[in-house]
Amino acid sequence: MDTEQRQFLDDILSGMRSGRITRRTFLERATLLGLTSTSALSLLEACGGSASGANTLVWQSENDTSNTYGKLTEAFNTTVGKKNNIAVVWRQGPNSTDDLLTRYTTTLRARGTSIDILSLDVVYPAQFAANAWIQPLDKFWTPEERKNYLQSPLQACTYQGKLWAAPFRTDIGLLYYRSDLLSHPPKTWEELSNVARTLQPQTKYGFVWQGAQYEGLVCNFAEVLHSYGGAVLDTKDPTNIKVNDARGRAALSTMVNWVGTISPDAVITYQEQQSLDVFKSGDALFMRNWPFAIAISNDAKQSRIPRQFEIGALPAGDKEGTGHSTIGGWNLAINAFLPEERARAAWEFIKYMLSPEAQKIAALKATFTVTLASIYGDADVLKQHPEFARFKPILEQSQPRPVSPKYTAVSNAIQKHIFRALKHQVTPVEALANLETELNNIINPR
Template sequence: MLAEEREALDEIVSRIRAGRITRRTFLERALALGLTGSSAVSLLEACGGSSNSSGGNGASINLVWQSEQESTQTYQHLADRFNQSIGQQQGIHVTWLQGPANSDDMLAKYNNMLRARDSSIDVLSIDIVYPAQFADSQWIKPLSERRWPASERAKYLTAPLLGCTYQGKIWAAPLRTDVGLLYYRTDLVPRPPQSWDELTASARNAMAKTRYGYVWQGAQYEGLVCNFCEVLYGYGGAILAANNPRQVTVNSSEGRAALTKMVSWVGSISPAAVTSYLEDSSRQVWQNGSAAYMRNWPYAYAMSKDAAQSQVDNRFAIHSIPYGGTNTVGHSAIGGWNLAINAFSQRQEQAWQFIHYMLQPPAQKTLALTAGLAVTLLSTYDDPEVLQKGPLFALLKPVLQQALPRPVSPRYSNVSDAIQRHVYQALKQQSRPSDALRGLEDELKQINSTIE
């Protein structure tokens, strides 16, 4: 939603409350502004009068939430529930805007909007890799101790909170998360591997009975960053120092061991074509029964269980990401989306009221049950109803508790691009792992030199 569209939306809200346009005209104009039919109807119902009343006479504050794409309409349902409860009491109405399919398109939209200090969207859904970038640009407001005290934050998963932390402050509230998982064939593998060395040996042995040992995401895109981070973290390494995003740590013995291990898989336990694999490329090979192991996200679990499309439906399980070297704990990389307050919004306190509502047990449980999303509130993973409907949630909890974010940097787009290129060059044997990491180190230092 652009500033002009927000002005037009506020205008039709004012006009319907004043009785100057018909309901039909209101709906037509709301739809023309990009609202979904249910959002337009919900907003119309909230405009039943002109006063700010707890009796349902019409909300005086229209709050706009731009989310990522969410296809189950659960976000609309939760916005409606807020409007009918807290919103009605406080005179607030939330209008939900569906996001684009491509998250890069939404980032471009935010860049254009926030550089212009645009206040047309109050609550921003942002990918886990962007809180530091938005914070450094002063586009979002930090969540103060007054708004979200440490005692309450302690109820949520640690990794998403770390991803939202920059310069000692929390800049967004983690709404939902995602996590890398190791899928393995129970008919081919007697027990899940604990280390990368065990996985490599087990995958090689399993290739006597299946075409490939291990499939993962090796194409030059964001998924490769996640895969590299997971192997690197398993060896005890890091790309940037956790307490100082300006300090580059990737060119280390742990980094060299991790990248050397990944390179050794290509053309051996993994197909040579793994350097072109995305998530679905890997999943299709796996579901066809052609691999003993797969690294992927939780979304692949239900698909792999579906006998109509999967040949491994009753022959697999999931496990945490392995570790390497002298390390004893593996770490998955996280994905996910967070709710932030637009620094230029005139409705910041109301924006926090809605964000806080979305963090509470009823909303988090609805996201898990209705949309099947991995939420951030820890207690959801022990809820009997959630576990009965989605047994995967019990399996996810221990993995999520050991997960880590990708590098937290205000220049994340540049950092990610550099990682993709240099790691990919090593996988394609265009450079040795040690040379690739040295080049990556030099480029990351150059990127960090632009941070004020």
Template sequence: MEDTMIPEQFSALDEAITRIRNGRLSRRSFLERTLAIGLSSGAAVSLLEACGGNSNSSGGNGAATNLIWISEQDQSGTYQMLVDTFNKTIGQQKGLHVTYQSGPAKTDDLLTQYTNMLRARNASVDVLSIDIIYPAQFAASQWTVAISDTQWPAAERAKFLPGPIKGCTYQNQLWAAPLRTDLGLLYYRKDLLPNPPKTWDELNSLATATAPSKIKYGYVWQGAQYEGLVCDFVEVLYGYNGTILDPNDPSKVTINSPEARQALTRMVSWVGTISPEAVTTYQEDPARQVWQNGNAALMRNWPYAYALSSDPKQSQIVGKFDISAMPYGGSGTVGHSAIGGWNLAINAFSKKADACWEFIHYMLQDDAQKQLAIKGTFTPTLQSIYTDNDVLAKQPLFGKLGPILKNGLPRPVSPKYSDISDILQRYIHQALKKQISVDTALSSLETELKKALAS
């Protein structure tokens, strides 16, 4: 499927699948309907075959249980490849077929889509990819199905990174399977810079020295008003030893501090100097496009950008860049990446929970996790990937990620995270746009966050 589908389109797809299995829809009509709904021609034919429709039949034989999985946006093709492999192997053996949908570019849009669907108790999507910040919220809303110890025994879980497992746990139960983690990285042009910057001061100096004398921009990052801005902000903030909430008492707001003032002042100073004015509209992919077109000396982004920047078909900087840990500043002595990550959850309103688990479990196995690393440069949750010889031979990047992962820190941990994020996005973005001062932004953040936590 090439475009983002809405729940109504998924419902129409379910209806078409049911009708062809019951022999009430011709092959031609099925293909016409699924193409109109939004499937690509290849996905439509694949689904038709899975439903038992072929050139010699007008109906279906009901051979396959069709599951629909919607994920965060994947431009690498890795998820579709894994789905195709599942359908040809385990799917054929067990009568299952997964139809894959890549989600919208903005995580916030995907959350809105899920929220509207699940509040309506809609089962049009069976398997949901959810951001690491949402398993507790979805569980508390009874939107997802708990994964039992019988399905995924402790001995298997122990092979995975503990942080993502914790992120998927709420009230001592696991509510999603940690597919891949994520961490912010500093990308730098090794042909232009002698070494990667260790501090934010060094980053500023190096970016200033290279742009615009050697390259168009010094530093590109994610400055649009969306969830990615929170990740970028906490990385600078944590590097200055600042916090948003007290780590020992998350009911206390600590944002209005000298450390936060240093961090936000630094970010505001980048806009229109080492970073383009338009950086306040950038999400991940606009920053990546500027970077891989050879127009920036430094970039903050996730590991997925490594493979795309190394692809000679689309990148101007193959072999010219490397990655490093996030810098630090002020009294800080180490940089901290924001931990991201995506997890697979079962829609509580789906009637196909056991079939969903078959697919999710497949995505947690060695082969699938290795492909996430090799093809997508996604950072899998299976610990053995980071020392796997096949992975290291094809993606040396993974040998560098281990130490950076160790210093990664989460965004504020709170059941009110959605409210916290909205408030952070709004005031930080206003400061970046110079609509309000840094002091006003921090004072407003303190007031609004206290209200949100008290509500």
């Protein structure tokens, strides 16, 4: 919603309150802004007939095809919002995260306030904080209150000791395995490779994952790296580059050795959908993917293996280690350029989205892996989505991708050098040395 659209919204709300336009005219004009009838009605309900008017906020979300965000906005507007004289307009996000990022940067570079509440991909809070585009939330949300939420998503939203966004929902890498062919998941990558080689004749491939040169490769590499106890950047000092050490070399060598053995040569072209296509066709013993693949793989209309697989934690680097999923997810932040009153109103909405009520609605309606830890033991959620019981311990061991205000450049460098190793253009040793050099140039320029 740009500045002109925001002014148009304020005008029709003012007209509705003063009696200058009818309810029907308000709804007709609201749809011109792209509001759904549900959003417009909830906005109208929240504004009521008060002469003083409601504090109207715009929430720009990522793309939500389930309309869960519309339902949650409506629930807020008719309860907490109505009580506090706050009305939130939900703006559906574009299909592409890159398009959403462009929308944000265009608005915030101009110090615009046409968006009050921003949904941020998990990798962007540090970048937005470094640009002074979002407000720290520490004055609204105490450390004591945060203890009830998953810690890894909070870590991903923390930069220079401050919390810059509130994690609403997260995502985790999972290991899918054929339960009709083996009784339990492997505990280490070595065990996975050995089992895959033994049982591969019964499928077609042993293990499929995301090896193409894109953001998914960063997630896959980070998971293997973390499983060996390594890291791209030091979590306490993100200017300290750690990837080029024995743990990094062990992780990358493991991945390189999969290509053309337990994984198809074409795995270096695979993203999430290609991996899923192979697995649900019954052609792979193991798959690394996100939770969205559970429902599809269990749908007999789309899959040859419904109820013939299970999910588990990703393997560890060795028997003494622990597997770690990389987190995805979306977080709620407040525009840094808002006046104090609007910022506090924005926090009221975010606080509602973090509430047990809203988190439970999101889990039940959209199967979102939300961040309130108690949801994973909720009887209603477990009845409808029993897999949530298995998610909690995996989520508790999950880790974020490198937290950096220069994340886009960091990610591109990781993709480039890891991909070259997977293609056997360079050795793992050479790839990590080159990656270390490029990351130093990005993070610590002279």
